[in-house]
Amino acid sequence: MRMSEMHMKTLREVPNEAEIASHILLLRSGMMKKLVSGVYGFMPLGWRTIRKIEDIIRQEMDATGAQEIHCSALQPAELWEESGRWSKYGPELMRLKDRNGRDFCLGPTHEEIFTDIIRNDITSYRQLPQNLYQIQTKYRDEARPRFGLMRSREFIMKDNYSFDRDEAGLDVSYKKMYDAYSKIFTRCGLTFRPVEADTGAIGGSNSHEFTALSEVGESEIAYCDNCDMAATTERAEFRDAPEVNEEMLPMEEVNTPGTKTIEEVASFLNLPKDRTIKALMFVKYNDEMTEQTGYVAAFIRGDRELNMIKLVNALGIPEHAIEFADEEKMGPATGIVGGFTGPVGLHDCTIVVDSELVGQKNMCAGANKKDYHLKNVNYGRDYKGDIVKDIKLLREGDPCPVCGQPTKVARGIEVGQVFKLGTKYSEPMGAYYKDENQQDRLIVMGCYGIGVTRTMAAVVEQHHDENGIIWPMSVAPYHVIVTLVSAADEQQKAVAEDIYGRLQAAGVEVLLDDRDERPGVKFKDADLLGIPVRITVGRGVANGVVEYKLRREADKTEKTPDEAVNDAIALVNAERRG
RNA sequence: CGGGACUUGGCGCAGCUUGGUAGCGCGAUUGCUUCGGGAGUAAUAGGCCGCAGGUUCGAAUCCUGUAGUCCCGACCA
Numbered sequence: 001m002r003m004s005e006m007h008m009k010t011l012r013e014v015p016n017e018a019e020i021a022s023h024i025l026l027l028r029s030g031m032m033k034k035l036v037s038g039v040y041g042f043m044p045l046g047w048r049t050i051r052k053i054e055d056i057i058r059q060e061m062d063a064t065g066a067q068e069i070h071c072s073a074l075q076p077a078e079l080w081e082e083s084g085r086w087s088k089y090g091p092e093l094m095r096l097k098d099r100n101g102r103d104f105c106l107g108p109t110h111e112e113i114f115t116d117i118i119r120n121d122i123t124s125y126r127q128l129p130q131n132l133y134q135i136q137t138k139y140r141d142e143a144r145p146r147f148g149l150m151r152s153r154e155f156i157m158k159d160n161y162s163f164d165r166d167e168a169g170l171d172v173s174y175k176k177m178y179d180a181y182s183k184i185f186t187r188c189g190l191t192f193r194p195v196e197a198d199t200g201a202i203g204g205s206n207s208h209e210f211t212a213l214s215e216v217g218e219s220e221i222a223y224c225d226n227c228d229m230a231a232t233t234e235r236a237e238f239r240d241a242p243e244v245n246e247e248m249l250p251m252e253e254v255n256t257p258g259t260k261t262i263e264e265v266a267s268f269l270n271l272p273k274d275r276t277i278k279a280l281m282f283v284k285y286n287d288e289m290t291e292q293t294g295y296v297a298a299f300i301r302g303d304r305e306l307n308m309i310k311l312v313n314a315l316g317i318p319e320h321a322i323e324f325a326d327e328e329k330m331g332p333a334t335g336i337v338g339g340f341t342g343p344v345g346l347h348d349c350t351i352v353v354d355s356e357l358v359g360q361k362n363m364c365a366g367a368n369k370k371d372y373h374l375k376n377v378n379y380g381r382d383y384k385g386d387i388v389k390d391i392k393l394l395r396e397g398d399p400c401p402v403c404g405q406p407t408k409v410a411r412g413i414e415v416g417q418v419f420k421l422g423t424k425y426s427e428p429m430g431a432y433y434k435d436e437n438q439q440d441r442l443i444v445m446g447c448y449g450i451g452v453t454r455t456m457a458a459v460v461e462q463h464h465d466e467n468g469i470i471w472p473m474s475v476a477p478y479h480v481i482v483t484l485v486s487a488a489d490e491q492q493k494a495v496a497e498d499i500y501g502r503l504q505a506a507g508v509e510v511l512l513d514d515r516d517e518r519p520g521v522k523f524k525d526a527d528l529l530g531i532p533v534r535i536t537v538g539r540g541v542a543n544g545v546v547e548y549k550l551r552r553e554a555d556k557t558e559k560t561p562d563e564a565v566n567d568a569i570a571l572v573n574a575e576r577r578g
Numbered sequence: 579c580g581g582g583a584c585u586u587g588g589c590g591c592a593g594c595u596u597g598g599u600a601g602c603g604c605g606a607u608u609g610c611u612u613c614g615g616g617a618g619u620a621a622u623a624g625g626c627c628g629c630a631g632g633u634u635c636g637a638a639u640c641c642u643g644u645a646g647u648c649c650c651g652a653c654c655a
Contacts, residue, residue, distance in 0.1 A: 012604065012616065013590045017648060037647065092654065142654055143579075151654095312613060320653075417655075449655075485614060520615040527615090538614060547614095 001478070003513045007044055010525050020216045023148030025469050029528050031477075038145025038153035039234040040103060040453075046530065048477035050156065053452050053459075054135050056187050056474065057158045059179045066131040066160055071113050073137055077103035079112040082429050092285035094139040094153075107130040111425050114518055118443060119431035122163065127171050128433060128443070131176075133160030135452065147216065148414065149457035156452040163435070164444045174206070174420055176447045181210050181416050184450065188459055189472030190415065195221045196231035197417065198309050200475065206420040211412035211448075212458035219414045222394045226405035233409060234309040236394040241274075241301075243359030249376040251344075257371045260339030262302040265373055269364060276302030277325070277357065277365035277377065279341035281325040284317065284350070295325060295334050295349035297341065297364075299385070300392050301356055307393040314352055314389040335368050340365035343383035353385030354392050413458045414451075421445040429499035452566055463552075469530030470552050473575035480568050481511040481531040485519045485538035496537040506569045527551065533571065535564050 009030045017034070018024040026032045031046025042050055058068065080086035086093075086103075105115065114132060122128065136155045139465065145153050161175035161459075185192045190212045197209040209232060211219050223230040231237075259265045264274045282296040298311055312319045327338030334349040342365030343351060357363070362376040377383065394401070396409040419515040423442040425431070432440040456475075462468045473479060480503055484496040496512060503510040511531060514520045519538070526534050535548035539560060548564045551557035559567065 009588090009605095010616095011589060016584085016590070020647080034647095090654085138653075138655095144649095144651095146649090281619095323652095414655095419655090447655095483614095488613085518613060518617065520613090520614090520617080523615045525616085536614080 004515045006511075009043075009141055014297075018148060020147050020422060020461070021464050023152070023530070025460055025464055026148060026457070029530070030471060030525040032149075038142060038151070039086075040149065040152060040154075046456075047476040049456055049471070049475050050452060052475040052477075053188060053455055054156075054158070054534075056133065057184055057450060057452070058330075059245075060187075061133050061158070061160065062129065064176045064180050066133045066162075067192055068134060069117075069132050070134050070136065071107075071110055071117075073089040073107050073139065075105050075107045077105065079429075080105065083112050083425055084428060085112070087232070092142065094141050098244075105153045107136075108140040109157075109447075110134070110159055111161065111421070111448070112297055112429070115431050115445070118161075118163050119426070119429060122431075122443065124432050125165055125433050125435045125441075128163055128165045129173060130163045131173060133158060134553040135362055141375060149453045150216070151218070152453065155296060155454065157451060158229055160448050160452040162446040163431075164389075164446075165435070165441070169221055170420055170422070170444045170446050174418060174446050177184060177418050177446070178208060181418065181450070181509060183211055183213070183450070185455075188455060189463060189475050190455070190458055191462060191472060192415065193221060193223060193230050194410070195223070196235050198235045198313075199230065200282045208418050209414050210416035210418075210453070211457075212415050213410055213412045214461045214538040216410055216461060217411040217413035219411060219412050221412055222404060222407050222409050223237060224400040224405055224407055225567075227400065229400050229402040229407075233394050234307060235408075235495045238356070238390045238392050238394055239399045239401045239404060240356040240359065241389070248378045248381060249339050249362050250309070250378060251382055251575060252375045253367055253369075253372055254375055255371060256373045257508050259371075259373070263365065264300065269373070269375070270331075271364055273364070274301055275360075275364055277342065277363050278302045278304070279336075279343070279366060280306050280307075281327055281336060281341065282311075283325045283330070284315070285321045285323075295330055297334070297336065297343070297346055297349050297353060298352040298354075298391060299343050299357060301360065304354070304356075305393040305395065307391055310389070310391045311352065314387050314391055315350065337366070340366040340370060340372060341377050342368055342377065343385075344374060344377060346383075350387065351383075351385045352387045352389065353379065353383075355388055355390045356392070361556065371386040395529055405522065413454065413461065414457050415455045416448075416450040418448045419446060421447050441523060442493040455493075464530070467524070468528035471530040471532060473532050473572065474532065476509075476532050478509045478511045478531050479572045480508055480533040481513060481526050481529070483513045483522050483526055483534055483536045483538075485522070485536060487514055487516055489541075492537050492539075492541050495561055496540045499535060499537065499546070499565055502565050503568060506565075508569055508572050524546050533568050535568065537561075562576075 004040055011028045014024050015027045018027055018233045032040045032042050034040055059231050077086055096104050100532045135158045139154055142153050192210055194208045194210050199205045211221050222233045222236040238472055255266055259268045262276055262278055280298045284294045335347055345368050358379045364375050365377045367374045397406045400407045402507040416453045426443045431443045436442050436444050482496050482500050486492050530553050534549045545558040546561050546564050547556050548559045
């Protein structure tokens with residue numbers, strides 16, 4: 001492609017709407033443009049990278065035996081009513097009506113559609129397993145679109161669904177997808193970790209998130225360098241501190257005026273924070289959030305943090321059905337006193353005690369009396385929990401739940417997820433097959449997703465410097481850029497054209513910067529665009545040399561045009577082979 | 579949904595406190611000079627100052643409302 005003819009506009013200045021590298025650089029390089037909040041369009045260079053990522057996904061999906069189809073983004077409400085999600089999905093679902101007033105939505109995901117296809121087409125066990133995928137535009141009316149492609153309202157996603165006879169079959173399908181995902185993200189040049197994830201509202205028995213490591217990511221993961229433990233911090237189990245071997249002392253009320261926080265109590269009584277008990281109060285609602293159904297008091301050791309996901313799982317309620325309580329209102333009903341809440345003497349609320357507290361002795365907790373705390377509080381003797389479970393968050397340095405070594409915590413971008421769905425959709429939607437004994441049996445499903453546009457953003461986050469993007473060869477819009485320093489110099493022009501033609505003939509994707517621009521502009525643009533190899537044709541041609549430079553390296557070398565062409569071809573082919 | 583900030587030419591911004599119908603840099607167009615890391619010079623084009631209402635002889639500027647954008651939080655396959 002000749003850049004003099006390409007639709008491309010780069011920006012010198014940082015658009016004021018962008019804050020993180022991928023957002024800034026994708027806008028500055030002109031690869032994408034914002035239409036409205038959370039909705040972007042892609043220009044020629046950006047679209048080429050999207051298609052490269054899609055092609056990697058297609059190759060790896062096809063290699064597993066999955067088959068590509070294409071469904072509409074427009075979906076009828078009836079199918080969502082069958083699965084029960086039309087009412088449950090909430091405002092994130094983009095809803096619309098046709099001219100006759102029928103309800104539709106723009107698909108945020110396609111479980112219903114694929115289940116519908118399968119229940120109509122599959123009748124016999126002989127037809128299973130099946131695995132269908134599509135690469136398609138998805139819509140989610142996010143409460144808060146953020147960071148460009150990181151959290152957008154319209155995005156490109158590869159989604160696929162596996163259909164098996166039984167759980168054993170699902171295990172095989174799941175493993176295939178897990179392995180394919182690892183290959184895909186490796187080929188895209190990402191540093192990532194597959195981590196165990198909470199199954200959340202989707203349900204099912206097992207799930208992994210594929211997380212590209214990045215400081216700007218919205219996911220937080222815990223992992224261990226000593227063993228292979230890796231999980232979202234929400235999901236990660238906690239290895240409780242060992243039971244304290246101490247004599248139980250008599251409980252004692254102490255005056256602690258004005259000490260409402262753990263820090264204040266600990267320093268006032270000169271106690272370490274791990275000898276205190278932290279209290280967190282909640283109001284519970286029914287699923288529709290229309291009615292209060294009770295109070296919850298959760299207790300954890302003073303130096304820990306609460307894990308909301310674990311708490312709602314322990315209570316067996318959806319996450320949206322609980323919120324922090326107004327302690328003033330809750331006080332009379334349950335006996336708590338804001339800032340001085342403890343587990344002793346509470347009534348009319350569900351008491352959830354973190355499992356670790358059971359083995360801790362002579363702790364300090366609120367006395368449920370203004371300006372007083374209790375010392376030497378012991379589980380079993382002084383208080384009990386209605387529920388005793390691990391409800392705390394794993395933090396950096398806490399012991400690894402598998403091997404006990406200190407845990408590491410990192411942030412990352414969730415670029416893919418795999419789920420074992422089981423019969424969550426096949427049951428309400430009636431997706432059955434007949435087995436060998438003519439018995440109707442539910443199809444066992446898995447679902448798997450990759451955020452294509454988000455993957456593009458993650459690649460930029462991991463591969464850039466102060467001058468621009470540094471595309472890995474596998475997803476670069478072009479492999480090589482030939483920078484013609486002076487288009488007016490006939491000799492330079494001839495050499496550049498020759499190199500351009502030979503690279504194209506060898507199947508290398510090459511840009512020729514033949515624009516009537518000053519050299520500085522061309523160099524800046526080449527760096528910003530992040531093309532992996534740059535061959536500069538300038539004054540060196542008088543001596544028979546051109547300049548060969550890799551975007552990811554600082555050094556440039558002089559080569560003859562022949563050497564430069566051959567080296568570029570060799571490099572591109574080597575990267576293609578993996 | 580709560581909190582905060584912003585909205586002035588294609589992009590980045592100033593002007594607003596103390597009302598008098600708009601300015602800078604980049605970008606664009608043309609000429610001359612320049613030509614290896616976002617050139618110099620001269621000239622030109624381009625703006626219902628987010629939108630609506632109000633105050634005023636007069637509003638980018640003051641007041642009210644509203645929309646959009648971004649950030650923090652809540653929420654979230």
